[in-house]
Amino acid sequence: MPKSKAIVIGAGIAGIASAIRCAVKGYEVDVFEAHSKPGGKLGEIKVNGFRFDAGPSLFTMPQYVDELFKIAGKNPEDYFSYTKLNEICRYFYEDGLKLKATADLNNFAKEIEEKTNSTAAEVQKYFKKSETIYQVTHRVFLERSLHKLKSYLHWDTLKSIFRFGQIDAFRTQAKANHAFFKDERISQLFNRYATYNGSDPYQAPATLNVIPHFEYHFGAFLPKNGMYSIIIALVKLAEELGVRFHYSQKVEEILYSNNGKPEVQGVKVNDKVYKADTVISNLDIWFTYKNLLKNIPEPKKLLSQERSSSALIFYWGMDGNYSDLGLHNIFFSKDYQGEFNAIWKDKTISNDPTIYINITSKHIRNDAPANGENWFVMINVPANNGQNWEQLISEARANIIKKLGRVLNRNIEKDIICEQILDPRSIESKTGSYQGSLYGNSSNNQFSAFLRHSNFSSQVKNLYFCGGSVHPGGGIPLALLSAKIIDDGIGSIVH
Numbered sequence: 001m002p003k004s005k006a007i008v009i010g011a012g013i014a015g016i017a018s019a020i021r022c023a024v025k026g027y028e029v030d031v032f033e034a035h036s037k038p039g040g041k042l043g044e045i046k047v048n049g050f051r052f053d054a055g056p057s058l059f060t061m062p063q064y065v066d067e068l069f070k071i072a073g074k075n076p077e078d079y080f081s082y083t084k085l086n087e088i089c090r091y092f093y094e095d096g097l098k099l100k101a102t103a104d105l106n107n108f109a110k111e112i113e114e115k116t117n118s119t120a121a122e123v124q125k126y127f128k129k130s131e132t133i134y135q136v137t138h139r140v141f142l143e144r145s146l147h148k149l150k151s152y153l154h155w156d157t158l159k160s161i162f163r164f165g166q167i168d169a170f171r172t173q174a175k176a177n178h179a180f181f182k183d184e185r186i187s188q189l190f191n192r193y194a195t196y197n198g199s200d201p202y203q204a205p206a207t208l209n210v211i212p213h214f215e216y217h218f219g220a221f222l223p224k225n226g227m228y229s230i231i232i233a234l235v236k237l238a239e240e241l242g243v244r245f246h247y248s249q250k251v252e253e254i255l256y257s258n259n260g261k262p263e264v265q266g267v268k269v270n271d272k273v274y275k276a277d278t279v280i281s282n283l284d285i286w287f288t289y290k291n292l293l294k295n296i297p298e299p300k301k302l303l304s305q306e307r308s309s310s311a312l313i314f315y316w317g318m319d320g321n322y323s324d325l326g327l328h329n330i331f332f333s334k335d336y337q338g339e340f341n342a343i344w345k346d347k348t349i350s351n352d353p354t355i356y357i358n359i360t361s362k363h364i365r366n367d368a369p370a371n372g373e374n375w376f377v378m379i380n381v382p383a384n385n386g387q388n389w390e391q392l393i394s395e396a397r398a399n400i401i402k403k404l405g406r407v408l409n410r411n412i413e414k415d416i417i418c419e420q421i422l423d424p425r426s427i428e429s430k431t432g433s434y435q436g437s438l439y440g441n442s443s444n445n446q447f448s449a450f451l452r453h454s455n456f457s458s459q460v461k462n463l464y465f466c467g468g469s470v471h472p473g474g475g476i477p478l479a480l481l482s483a484k485i486i487d488d489g490i491g492s493i494v495h
Contacts, residue, residue, distance in 0.1 A: 003028040007267050007276040009251045009292070010432065012040025013476060014466040015282030016234045017483035020068050022490070023241035027278070031243060032269055034250035034432070038235050040282070041431045041438065041468075042476070044228035048418040049369040050317040052376055053227040055431075057358040058328065060214045061477035062221050064484075065230060072241060080233035082223040083363075088215055089328040092407050093185055100326075105216050117183040126180045126190065126209070131217065133167050133210040168206035169446040174337070176206035188336050192354070195380050197474050198308025198439035200340045205446040214477070222327065226360055226367065230476075254279055254292045256460045262296070263461040278462045278490060285453045285469040286434035296460065302453050306444060307383040307437035308474065309343055310424035312396055316375040317368070317418035324408055325373075327362045331355040331407055343382045344444075349396050353379040355403060372417075383435035384424035393423060439474030455485045464489065 006022040008015045011033035019029045037043065041055035062082055069076040084103065091099040097115060102108050109123035168176055173194050177187040191201035193211040201208070223229045235245065246269070253268040266275040281288045289298045333339045333354045342350040358376040361368035368374040379396060405412045424436025433440075441452060452471040457463035466482040468474030 004278065005030075005276045006278040006280065007032065007274060008280045008282060009254075009267065009288075010034075010040065010282030010467070011038035011235075011245060011247075012282050012431075012467055012479070013042050013231065013234070014468070014479040014483050015040070015280070016231070016238055017068055017480050018280045018282065018464075018466050018486055019243045020072065020234065020238050020241060021483055021487040022278070022280075023238065023243050024071050025487075025490070029238075029241075029243045030274065030276075031238075031245045032249045032251050032267065032274075033245065033247050035430070036248050038245065038247070039228060039231040041427075041433070042227060042231055043430075044226065045315055045420055047315070047420060048317055050315075050372070050374045050418065051226065051360075051367045052315045052374050052420075053358070053360065054313075054315075054422065056227055056476055057360075057376060058215075059221040059223060059227060059230070059476065061218055061480075063218075064477050064480040065234070067484075068234060068480075069237060072237060074237060074240075079237060080223055080225070080229050082221045085220045085222060085327065087326055088220045089330060090324075090326045091189060092329065092331045094332070094334050094407065095185075097185060099189070103216070103219060108216075112183075112186060116186055118181045118186040122181050122186075126177075127212065127216060129168070129180075130209050130211075130213040133207060134213045134217075136167050137207070137210060168209065171206050173201040173204050173206045173208050176209060177201070185332075188332055191336060192330065192332075194443075195309070197443050198310075198380075198437060199443040199448075200309075200344050202337055202340055203344070203444040205443070205448075207446070208443065220328075222360070222363055224364070226364055251283075251292060253294060254281070254288075254460075254463065256296075256463070261461055262459060264463045267292075278464065280464045280466055280486060282465075282467045283432050284434050284440065284467070285465055286440075287432055288465065293460075299453065302441075302451065305441045305451060307435050308439035308442045309380050310383045310427060310433075310436040310438055311378050311422070312349070312381045312393060312424075313422040314375075314377040314397065314400070315420040315422070316377055316416045318373040318375050318415045319371070319417045320415045321371060321373060322359075322408065322410070325357065325359055325362070327359060329357040329359070331357070331403060339380075343380060347382045347385055347387060349379065349381050349392050351395075351399055352403065353396065353399065355379055355400055357404075381424065383437040384428065385435065389423050389425060393421065433469070438468070440469030443473070455482055456489055462490075 006027040006029045008019045008031040019031050022029045043054035045052040045054050066076040088101045109120035113120040177190045181187045194201035194204045251267045255265045256262040264279045333352045339350040356378045359373050361374045401413050427436035464486045472478045
């Protein structure tokens, strides 16, 4: 009997992970990618001797990557390696406060007590709450489908439901953090974790306070050769398992039968039909429905939900070294709520945005020429709704350079020797993210986890969805979990 065939649309990390899982189960797998390289948001840029990771820059929960090698009977260390960071982030405030968030939580709590009006006890209490939220939510809300009855027929699910009140879903993250910390600067520090899934801490539920637990309990890591090496390693594994990648091949349509309940039949690419028993779309769910599924009713309420925030990124090749900076750096806005109001209410960019700078050459020397640094400079911005981006980009660039120069007491602009820019428009065109929103829908209400699209189609049999725009959400760990949830769903149909 011939093998069952699976087609994956999109070679983002979730699509590659889905392809690997299907291949391990015995599928014959083809991946169609519209662009010339794999990776999606997790890409890379090389220019004038500088290398930049184009998208995600923080590696957490590496066990979800390692698992893909292990289920294939391989040793992850034979493909790529990563190191645990001793220092997670450096924080800079306009009033001169500087904090180094070390991986040792006790040391970080001690530094906060020594330099601010908050105490180490406040920090420890906060992280205990973060751990509790993780314990209640991770199996139910992150590792299983919320859209299948069997997910709720587990004892640990029932226990989590009974403990639902402990996940702090009925007050905003900002209100919760204001209650935890005397010093508003420390509240601000932990409010920023809402941006990890493109949300607003002044609207999003305090359930998002689970995110720091990922960094401080499990650790923050850096792949030896940068974030893009994760993609290189996973593609190599997939190809060894027989997965075929078709680059610069844009899927035009998902094909399905019309006899009784629709059942997936394959895809159309350049007017050619490729048959399959299973199709997995790693394309943003909005585009999947709008462009690929003909005559299938759209889930209008899901597709019309508020989109997550986007990003404006400057990739700067810098002539010079900055000893004040580490791998990850945050320069906070004076008016944090005003910054988020600008993004979410006014759909624009604050004149004083919080700035994130990632410099991998601090650890990976070949990522920049000698005496240079590769700066990935990012601010949070609204999704694309037709704003005048040329003007906004020009203004933001000037404000960023002015702010960094003021805080670091150095002429930043003269050190920039090359530049590339990514904005919401190019994020959409390069990664297929509707309106350039990085995480699909926002999480700006307490029911957001339940309002993401499921990982399977209720209308077309054997059609599945993975990636950041569907359950359980955006970011590398959750995207990989979406592939794992699909794996559980398709396990019984391989011949």
